[in-house]
Amino acid sequence: MKHVAILGAGVIGVACAHYLRRAGYEVTLIDKGRLGGACSHGNCGYVCPSHVLPHAGPGAVKMVLRTLFQRNSPLSVKPRLDWNLFDWMLRFARKCDHTSMIRAGQALHRLLGASRRLYDELLADFDADWQTQGLLFVFHTKQAFDHYHEVDALMRREFGVGATPYPTGELQQLEPALRAEVAGAYHYPCDAQLRPDRLLSEWKKRLLADGVTIRENVLFTGFARSASRLVAARTEQGDIPADAFVVATGAWTPLLADELRVRIPIQPGKGYSVTMPRSASTQGVDTPRSPNPIPRFPLIFEEHRVAVSPFADGYRIGSTMQFNGYDESTDPARVQLLLDSARLYLHDPCKGPIEETWWGWRPMVPDGVPVIGPAGPNLWLATGHGMLGLSLATGTGRLVAEMIAGVATHVDPTPYRVQRFTT
Numbered sequence: 001m002k003h004v005a006i007l008g009a010g011v012i013g014v015a016c017a018h019y020l021r022r023a024g025y026e027v028t029l030i031d032k033g034r035l036g037g038a039c040s041h042g043n044c045g046y047v048c049p050s051h052v053l054p055h056a057g058p059g060a061v062k063m064v065l066r067t068l069f070q071r072n073s074p075l076s077v078k079p080r081l082d083w084n085l086f087d088w089m090l091r092f093a094r095k096c097d098h099t100s101m102i103r104a105g106q107a108l109h110r111l112l113g114a115s116r117r118l119y120d121e122l123l124a125d126f127d128a129d130w131q132t133q134g135l136l137f138v139f140h141t142k143q144a145f146d147h148y149h150e151v152d153a154l155m156r157r158e159f160g161v162g163a164t165p166y167p168t169g170e171l172q173q174l175e176p177a178l179r180a181e182v183a184g185a186y187h188y189p190c191d192a193q194l195r196p197d198r199l200l201s202e203w204k205k206r207l208l209a210d211g212v213t214i215r216e217n218v219l220f221t222g223f224a225r226s227a228s229r230l231v232a233a234r235t236e237q238g239d240i241p242a243d244a245f246v247v248a249t250g251a252w253t254p255l256l257a258d259e260l261r262v263r264i265p266i267q268p269g270k271g272y273s274v275t276m277p278r279s280a281s282t283q284g285v286d287t288p289r290s291p292n293p294i295p296r297f298p299l300i301f302e303e304h305r306v307a308v309s310p311f312a313d314g315y316r317i318g319s320t321m322q323f324n325g326y327d328e329s330t331d332p333a334r335v336q337l338l339l340d341s342a343r344l345y346l347h348d349p350c351k352g353p354i355e356e357t358w359w360g361w362r363p364m365v366p367d368g369v370p371v372i373g374p375a376g377p378n379l380w381l382a383t384g385h386g387m388l389g390l391s392l393a394t395g396t397g398r399l400v401a402e403m404i405a406g407v408a409t410h411v412d413p414t415p416y417r418v419q420r421f422t423t
């Protein structure tokens with residue numbers, strides 16, 4: 001049996017481990033921290049085939065430039081002399097045309113759809129708070145709601161992804177947590193939601209039961225090579241020999257460029273979330289401390305780029321995007337921005353104590369399409385999943401396993417290839 005070592009145990013590395021093990025490989029999963037402890041921990045939990053349109057599209061450069069000079073913009077870029085950031089921005093700007101947007105959308109659409117179906121299969125086996133009632137794209141102003149009609153038409157035409165519009169009044173009947181002044185929403189029935197920390201802890205148990213070796217708190221530092229082939233992953237705790245290697249190190253991937261011998265333009269895009277309990281028990285008495293009422297649906301507040309996730313035992317508000325490099329500090333103003341934005345839409349967004357304030361680095365690529373494919377004779381990359389890593393994980397894991405096994409793939413891997421950045 002061939003042995004595959006996977007570097008990085010976020011949701012992407014975990015999904016690769018799952019499908020490789022199912023394909024009969026011996027698998028070792030290695031992480032410098034704990035499994036699922038980085039960007040895959042506190043995200044909003046959406047598995048959302050509706051998110052086919054990448055951020056790079058017509059008008060995106062203007063929008064980025066405008067928001068940079070706005071106070072309290074959900075997007076912020078720390079001004080600095082950084083060639084990698086400049087290169088990333090340039091590549092992003094070059095993809096902001098209609099043709100590139102549709103091409104990237106098609107690549108995302110295929111993998112999002114496959115992943116959504118694979119989650120249905122996977123989550124029949126364990127409980128990760130899987131909810132399939134769809135997602136609401138919510139608009140505060142009538143102008144933005146009316147304008148979304150064009151996006152809806154484009155998504156139907158190009159990708160066959162449809163949504164039902166709910167104008168104000170009808171919307172508040174569907175989702176009583178929304179304030180009366182909210183102008184409308186589009187409901188995407190194709191979308192689903194889960195609790196990411198629960199997914200990862202349950203998946204870990206499943207991997208261990210299936211015989212996957214999990215090495216946590218092990219820093220990968222490079223490869224041992226023989227001619228052009230890799231023979232072992234070098235770690236601070238010794239070499240781990242294997243026949244093939246998958247690099248799923250998310251936002252940290254560019255830091256490994258010398259070892260990988262390939263430069264992928266990834267920037268860490270920092271996002272925040274706050275999580276509150278649904279209710280808390282005080283001296284044996286259950287006192288409702290969570291927002292009242294808690295939303296029934298996962299909600300995206302489009303104009304403010306804020307997402308709300310109602311879990312069975314909790315409630316999360318998340319998002320914002322900071323390009324600050326690898327700055328590990330928590331910015332309280334960003335957290336406040338989330339709560340202030342949510343207040344414009346919800347009756348009572350933050351009533352209870354905050355259980356967890358969290359941030360994570362999304363691995364952002366300029367074209368919005370993940371990087372999945374071979375980068376050497378026995379080296380594969382699975383990274384750059386940006387804002388959609390959870391949604392794309394199962395399809396990515398299966399695709400990596402199929403490529404390593406050399407069998408027919410369930411989606412055409414061409415759009416995800418590493419070489420689009422290197423040739």
Ligand SMILES: Cc1cc2nc3c(=O)[nH]c(=O)nc-3n(C[C@H](O)[C@H](O)[C@H](O)COP(=O)(O)OP(=O)(O)OC[C@H]3O[C@@H](n4cnc5c(N)ncnc54)[C@H](O)[C@@H]3O)c2cc1C
Binds near residue numbers: 013045273363
């Ligand atoms: C606020 C927020 C909300 C989000 N909401 C959603 C959502 O609703 N739906 C969705 O689909 N996506 C969402 N995302 C995006 C999603 O969280 C990411 O795309 C996804 O977690 C990326 O997974 P990953 O496995 O590539 O990276 P990570 O989870 O960051 O995992 C990479 C792992 O590699 C390890 N690593 C790095 N370097 C080394 C090394 N040298 N040696 C050993 N280990 C190493 C790290 O420790 C880490 O555990 C959200 C992100 C944020 C920030």
